[in-house]
Amino acid sequence: MARLTHPKRALSTNPLKSSAPLGAALAYLGIEKSVPLFHGSQGCTAFAMVHLVRHFKEAVPLQTTAMNEVSTILGGADQIEEAIENLRKKSSPKFIGIASTALTETRGEDVPGELKEIVARRTDFAGTKVVYASTPDFDGALQDGWAKAVEAIVGALVPRVTERDPNLRQVTLLCGSHLTPAEIEELVRMIRAFGLEPIVLPDISTSLDGHVSDDWSGTSQGGTPLEQIEAISRSAFTLAVGEQMRKAAQMIEDRAMVPYRVFQSVTGLKPVDAFVRTLMGLSGVQDPPPSIKRDRARLIDAALDAHFHTGGLKVAIGADPDLLFALSGALTSMGAEIVTAVTTSQHSPLIERMPCEEVILGDLGDFERSARDHGAQILLTHSHGRHAEHRLHTPLVRVGFPIFDRIGAQDACRVGYRGSRAFLYEIAGTVQSLHHRSRPEDFGAAPIAEEFEHVPHATRH
Amino acid sequence: MADALKDKIADVFDEPACGHNVNKSEQQRKKGCAKPLTPGAAAGGCAFDGAKIVLQPIVDVAHLVHAPLACEGNGWDNRGAASSGSERYRTGFTTDMTELDIVMGYGEKKLFRAIREVIEAEDPPAVFVYSTCVPALIGDDIDAVCKAASDTFGTPCIPVNAPGYVGSKNLGNKLAGEAMLDHVIGTVEPEVTTPYDINIVGDYNLSGELWQVKPLLDRLGIRILGSLSADARYRQVAMMHRAKVTMMVCSKALINVARKLDERYGIPFFEGSFYGISDTSESLRQMCRILVEQGAAAELLDRCEALIAEEEASIWAELEPFRPRVAGRKVLLYTGGHKSWSVVAALQELGMEVIGTSVRKATEEDKGRVVDIMGDDKHMFDNMAPKDMYRLLKDAGADVLMSGGRSQFVALKAKMPWVDVNQEKHEPYAGYMGMVDLLRAIDRAVNNPMWDELRAPAPWDEPLTEGRVLPAHSGACPVTGVSAGMGRPVSLVPPLPPAEVIASAAPDVSGFPSSDTDFEDC
Numbered sequence: 001m002a003r004l005t006h007p008k009r010a011l012s013t014n015p016l017k018s019s020a021p022l023g024a025a026l027a028y029l030g031i032e033k034s035v036p037l038f039h040g041s042q043g044c045t046a047f048a049m050v051h052l053v054r055h056f057k058e059a060v061p062l063q064t065t066a067m068n069e070v071s072t073i074l075g076g077a078d079q080i081e082e083a084i085e086n087l088r089k090k091s092s093p094k095f096i097g098i099a100s101t102a103l104t105e106t107r108g109e110d111v112p113g114e115l116k117e118i119v120a121r122r123t124d125f126a127g128t129k130v131v132y133a134s135t136p137d138f139d140g141a142l143q144d145g146w147a148k149a150v151e152a153i154v155g156a157l158v159p160r161v162t163e164r165d166p167n168l169r170q171v172t173l174l175c176g177s178h179l180t181p182a183e184i185e186e187l188v189r190m191i192r193a194f195g196l197e198p199i200v201l202p203d204i205s206t207s208l209d210g211h212v213s214d215d216w217s218g219t220s221q222g223g224t225p226l227e228q229i230e231a232i233s234r235s236a237f238t239l240a241v242g243e244q245m246r247k248a249a250q251m252i253e254d255r256a257m258v259p260y261r262v263f264q265s266v267t268g269l270k271p272v273d274a275f276v277r278t279l280m281g282l283s284g285v286q287d288p289p290p291s292i293k294r295d296r297a298r299l300i301d302a303a304l305d306a307h308f309h310t311g312g313l314k315v316a317i318g319a320d321p322d323l324l325f326a327l328s329g330a331l332t333s334m335g336a337e338i339v340t341a342v343t344t345s346q347h348s349p350l351i352e353r354m355p356c357e358e359v360i361l362g363d364l365g366d367f368e369r370s371a372r373d374h375g376a377q378i379l380l381t382h383s384h385g386r387h388a389e390h391r392l393h394t395p396l397v398r399v400g401f402p403i404f405d406r407i408g409a410q411d412a413c414r415v416g417y418r419g420s421r422a423f424l425y426e427i428a429g430t431v432q433s434l435h436h437r438s439r440p441e442d443f444g445a446a447p448i449a450e451e452f453e454h455v456p457h458a459t460r461h
Numbered sequence: 462m463a464d465a466l467k468d469k470i471a472d473v474f475d476e477p478a479c480g481h482n483v484n485k486s487e488q489q490r491k492k493g494c495a496k497p498l499t500p501g502a503a504a505g506g507c508a509f510d511g512a513k514i515v516l517q518p519i520v521d522v523a524h525l526v527h528a529p530l531a532c533e534g535n536g537w538d539n540r541g542a543a544s545s546g547s548e549r550y551r552t553g554f555t556t557d558m559t560e561l562d563i564v565m566g567y568g569e570k571k572l573f574r575a576i577r578e579v580i581e582a583e584d585p586p587a588v589f590v591y592s593t594c595v596p597a598l599i600g601d602d603i604d605a606v607c608k609a610a611s612d613t614f615g616t617p618c619i620p621v622n623a624p625g626y627v628g629s630k631n632l633g634n635k636l637a638g639e640a641m642l643d644h645v646i647g648t649v650e651p652e653v654t655t656p657y658d659i660n661i662v663g664d665y666n667l668s669g670e671l672w673q674v675k676p677l678l679d680r681l682g683i684r685i686l687g688s689l690s691a692d693a694r695y696r697q698v699a700m701m702h703r704a705k706v707t708m709m710v711c712s713k714a715l716i717n718v719a720r721k722l723d724e725r726y727g728i729p730f731f732e733g734s735f736y737g738i739s740d741t742s743e744s745l746r747q748m749c750r751i752l753v754e755q756g757a758a759a760e761l762l763d764r765c766e767a768l769i770a771e772e773e774a775s776i777w778a779e780l781e782p783f784r785p786r787v788a789g790r791k792v793l794l795y796t797g798g799h800k801s802w803s804v805v806a807a808l809q810e811l812g813m814e815v816i817g818t819s820v821r822k823a824t825e826e827d828k829g830r831v832v833d834i835m836g837d838d839k840h841m842f843d844n845m846a847p848k849d850m851y852r853l854l855k856d857a858g859a860d861v862l863m864s865g866g867r868s869q870f871v872a873l874k875a876k877m878p879w880v881d882v883n884q885e886k887h888e889p890y891a892g893y894m895g896m897v898d899l900l901r902a903i904d905r906a907v908n909n910p911m912w913d914e915l916r917a918p919a920p921w922d923e924p925l926t927e928g929r930v931l932p933a934h935s936g937a938c939p940v941t942g943v944s945a946g947m948g949r950p951v952s953l954v955p956p957l958p959p960a961e962v963i964a965s966a967a968p969d970v971s972g973f974p975s976s977d978t979d980f981e982d983c
Contacts, residue, residue, distance in 0.1 A: 457584055
């Protein structure tokens with residue numbers, strides 16, 4: 001049972017969180033032929049885009065309504081209309097996801113109302129779905145913006161049904177912002193192994209997985225097709241990964257009577273067991289495919305080999321609540337101790353369930369200070385943690401967003417039996433990479449007498 | 462086998478200080494104590510391995526293995542002997558004999574050149590040249606090469622004659638000791654000697670174990686003059702003849718060295734151990750007593766007692782917090798030698814139950830102490846077949862196995878905690894402070910929350926209670942293009958009894974086409 005502490009300070013040093021609109025943009029990029037559009041000044045977009053590009057090493061079609069002084073005062077509806085028109089001309093997206101920013105939210109615009117009016121008036125916009133999420137920078141973190149964008153997509157595109165007509169082989173997989181493309185792929189693989197067909201929302205595993213396509217397009221390179229979002233109403237079940245996806249799952253239930261289950265973590269033996277058990281129930285498969293069983297047996301062996309390194313390991317971790325919960329749960333189940341947990345958003349019921357005493361709502365300054373005070377032996381956070389890594393001489397495992405000083409962040413997989421195994425190896429490998437050679441002084445022993453040392457011939461004169 | 466080597470082996474087998482040997486008849490003694498190894502059922506290293514284990518921790522020496530690649534290539538840098546100085550001992554030097562070297566008899570020349578190169582590159586205080594099976598078989602005379610090289614280069618080159626085929630690891634330990642006695646010990650004089658100079662023989666400073674004890678010696682003003690071979694420098698081995706007492710740490714491995722130091726230089730020796738609290742105290746007492754007999758001031762005894770009293774009190778206080786975390790846990794000890802009993806007392810003191818201890822490689826005296834500590838000999842065994850050990854652990858006859866690396870996986874695969882107490886371990890458990898590390902390791906092992914998770918049944922071990930009817934697959938596999946309806950129709954759904962249809966709109970499916978196909982791999 002963890003308690004949440006708010007450091008008493010005005011100064012934030014080395015931010016840990018990324019902003020909510022960025023999270024929304026990332027979610028929108030998981031929709032096919034989409035362009036995310038920030039309703040704000042163009043700097044909001046430029047920073048977010050650079051952030052995304054540095055992480056994914058991909059061109060990111062992020063656009064802006066480019067609010068100026070006049071439109072900021074008089075209202076930005078015209079800017080939105082013009083942006084949609086220009087985007088349609090330039091890259092004919094099927095989907096435009098708008099995320100508000102601190103600027104427009106501080107002014108206080110009725111974007112949903114104005115958008116309704118625009119769409120009704122501009123019948124030529126019919127070929128493009130436009131979705132809006134309110135994501136002020138000043139509230140919550142990346143995962144909150146992501147969640148709001150997914151809720152906006154569900155609210156706009158999943159039809160309400162009055163009678164249930166489920167396709168019993170179809171399930172909806174709602175992915176939280178903490179899942180990498182490789183992790184979505186792994187969950188899809190497991191679901192398919194049970195003979196079920198998932199609709200993934202949002203699906204960055206086909207848009208931001210890092211692939212070269214045959215053509216240049218000004219929209220996302222893949223993602224969930226709009227027809228599939230519509231078909232969500234016929235899914236037998238919703239598998240929501242990450243507590244942040246609970247509300248979206250509830251909305252689907254309200255609109256289409258699809259039952260759901262939230263998986264707060266799919267990293268570590270027990271959480272994955274729960275996921276697999278659900279898939280067994282959904283598919284009626286009592287005897288899972290050999291690959292699933294084999295992967296479980298291999299995870300157990302990995303745990304046996306890794307526990308020598310994870311037992312008693314002092315861990316400092318800084319991440320959005322869902323990622324923090326999943327990784328710290330997997331580590332504590334292996335005997336590690338979370339001595340420092342720093343998170344970005346207070347909007348998560350998971351915080352009080354974190355397997356540590358205290359969760360700091362803070363920044364990497366708090367992270368570094370606490371890690372030092374508690375003698376952390378390993379750090380887990382995003383790339384900006386490298387400063388703490390150097391100063392504390394403690395190795396850093398890069399997790400979360402952004403990871404800009406290593407390539408292949410989209411390929412890291414820490415979910416499912418396979419990903420959990422890789423995660424344990426990653427941690428144990430990092431622990432072993434510390435070349436700690438014992439020295440006499442470690443034990444308080446005096447050094448050996450100089451008389452015993454060999455004097456090389458070269459210096460013997 | 463060369464005659465010199467044959468004589469040497471006969472000599473180390475006829476060890477008057479060895480308890481086994483003393484109890485033998487004259488005729489048995491002549492046969493030596495080479496236990497014939499059983500083909501197909503032998504485990505453990507060869508004589509070369511044994512020689513290397515004893516000598517490699519001498520940190521500033523260049524250890525050159527005259528052999529085809531396997532001997533050094535498969536075995537270098539594999540032990541955790543720690544050094545406070547040179548790291549040269551971790552470098553793998555070998556002549557890497559090839560087919561041509563063997564057929565053409567180039568071995569000796571190649572060895573000589575290798576010695577030259579290693580001296581030029583490293584300028585070590587000495588080069589230890591290890592003979593192995595192949596050069597011994599083809600008759601390479603490493604003694605002659607070493608002599609020639611020593612004369613030519615001025616750096617001592619020491620032949621270590623313990624080719625693998627002559628016998629076990631234990632024999633190799635002794636042959637390595639002989640090489641030191643013949644060529645190294647007594648070749649360097651210390652600048653000064655004190656009445657507080659000791660030799661420690663048979664400790665290898667694994668993970669720094671010597672340093673857990675050294676602060677105690679530092680406080681008593683005792684100097685480790687000679688070491689074979691914990692954190693040793695070549696010069697320390699060469700000066701061993703000037704110490705006042707020899708402590709034999711691993712009672713069997715180097716008994717010949719201790720006895721001959723006594724015989725040749727009048728240095729008395731005693732057997733002791735730094736594993737366990739009472740053992741550490743007892744070893745310190747004995748060491749001080751002999752030093753005083755040899756001329757040290759008698760007040761050393763008082764200082765020793767005061768130190769022991771202080772250290773014991775403080776260590777028990779440090780161990781106390783572990784009591785609630787380990788009390789009542791059942792331990793199976795599978796080590797051997799003096800470790801059979803030296804840690805038992807401390808574990809029992811903290812409320813752990815030692816359900817069995819192996820007495821392999823233990824002396825009669827060791828066994829006697831096991832009986833003293835554990836009440837009877839029912840808990841003693843020699844070896845336990847991995848199969849039996851697996852069953853014992855699996856049936857939860859024990860909560861933790863403490864053993865060497867070889868039985869590690871027997872415990873782990875039985876999902877049983879395991880603590881490494883042999884030479885490959887990564888943590889030092891010696892002296893008083895080492896007990897805290899050992900208890901911490903036990904605590905960490907047995908109380909890891911992982912075990913409960915690992916032992917819990919798999920999701921598929923419990924029957925599904927929820928009935929679910931799914932429609933048959935349709936369409937074609939995107940990879941193979943095979944359509945689901947072809948041949949034997951495919952489905953993962955086993956023929957469960959017709960379950961209630963949960964959604965009224967569910968399609969009516971009668972019977973499930975079944976298949977062995979794993980859909981993931983289709």
